[in-house]
Amino acid sequence: MQNSSIPSQPKFSSIIHGHWRLRAWNLSSQELITLVSQALELGISTIDQADIYGDYSCEAILGEALAIQPGLRKDLQLVSKCGIKLMSEKFPDRQIKYYDYSKKYIIQSVENSLSNLNTDYLDVLLLHRPSPFFNAEEVAETFTELKQSGKVLHFGVSNFLPHQMDLLNAFLRDPLVTNQVEISPFCLDYFQNGTVEMMQKNQVRPMAWSPLAGGKLMNPTDEKGNRIFKSLQEVAHELHEESIEKVVYAWLMKHPSNILPVVGTGKIERLKLAVEAQELEMSLEQWFKIYVAGLGNSLP
Numbered sequence: 001m002q003n004s005s006i007p008s009q010p011k012f013s014s015i016i017h018g019h020w021r022l023r024a025w026n027l028s029s030q031e032l033i034t035l036v037s038q039a040l041e042l043g044i045s046t047i048d049q050a051d052i053y054g055d056y057s058c059e060a061i062l063g064e065a066l067a068i069q070p071g072l073r074k075d076l077q078l079v080s081k082c083g084i085k086l087m088s089e090k091f092p093d094r095q096i097k098y099y100d101y102s103k104k105y106i107i108q109s110v111e112n113s114l115s116n117l118n119t120d121y122l123d124v125l126l127l128h129r130p131s132p133f134f135n136a137e138e139v140a141e142t143f144t145e146l147k148q149s150g151k152v153l154h155f156g157v158s159n160f161l162p163h164q165m166d167l168l169n170a171f172l173r174d175p176l177v178t179n180q181v182e183i184s185p186f187c188l189d190y191f192q193n194g195t196v197e198m199m200q201k202n203q204v205r206p207m208a209w210s211p212l213a214g215g216k217l218m219n220p221t222d223e224k225g226n227r228i229f230k231s232l233q234e235v236a237h238e239l240h241e242e243s244i245e246k247v248v249y250a251w252l253m254k255h256p257s258n259i260l261p262v263v264g265t266g267k268i269e270r271l272k273l274a275v276e277a278q279e280l281e282m283s284l285e286q287w288f289k290i291y292v293a294g295l296g297n298s299l300p
């Protein structure tokens, strides 16, 4: 389908490596270089970061590794985010958590990200969360300036609803290239609130954060978790597949919106399962078995 509003797409690997938990992985720079290099060998070249991850520390942890091995940068797509002002000892004057999408703050945040990551450019900048105080015209001007300076190649959003994407897109020369939202069998909201459909219409791929519900899917602790786990076990059994994780990733990637799972593990063997899941094919009935388990009731 041809449409003039289709954005020029950045390259994303089919599996994205999420670095939210990077500080907790407790890796030396050398160990992180090894992890990033091994992930690259698996075809995982896109890394998801944010200014605030690890209390404003994760970008710099990656940046230190990239400074030691600068050759890695050209093979990676670095995604980072801005807009949330966290309560942190690093900002002792801040009294509450809030969002800031002023031109001044976005530019300052990008400059910090570039410096922390030891890079000249971000492949993609995402606005981390929608804000009730949002000047789309000012944000669009800021994006133009960042693009013209070469500091950011593409722009997207995260946790936005369709009307919030529409508002920003109305002011942009180049439409948003993604919306990173929570999607998993545990969180079906974005299949139900029009977001996934809107992205299909705009021909941009959703990024799915917490695809394993932050690990909850693997170690269920409540009735909903147990119900989903049982459906995943059933489908895994039917597919002669040992790994429940692979079934979850295959479920996400089967969807026609071409979902990009943002995988949050620090373990290379678990990243490998996500890559292998691309080969796992489930039937539509199996897809719905997992969906209905997440929903908690049968379809109307």
Ligand SMILES: NC(=O)c1ccc[n+]([C@@H]2O[C@H](COP(=O)([O-])OP(=O)(O)OC[C@H]3O[C@@H](n4cnc5c(N)ncnc54)[C@H](OP(=O)(O)O)[C@@H]3O)[C@@H](O)[C@H]2O)c1
Binding pocket: 017, 018, 019, 020, 021, 048, 049, 128, 158, 159, 180, 181, 208, 209, 210, 211, 212, 213, 214, 215, 216, 218, 219, 245, 262, 263, 264, 265, 266, 267, 270
């Ligand atoms: N845009 C947003 O608002 C937003 C919000 C949240 C997250 N994100 C992004 O999404 C990424 C992924 O989020 P996530 O980390 O919550 O994703 P996830 O992949 O759902 O969860 C990762 C967690 O699950 C654990 N895990 C994986 N396999 C497991 C298994 N078989 N058994 C037990 N535990 C297992 C991992 O531990 P191990 O490390 O030990 O494998 C890790 O603690 C983040 O890194 C971040 O980049 C974005």
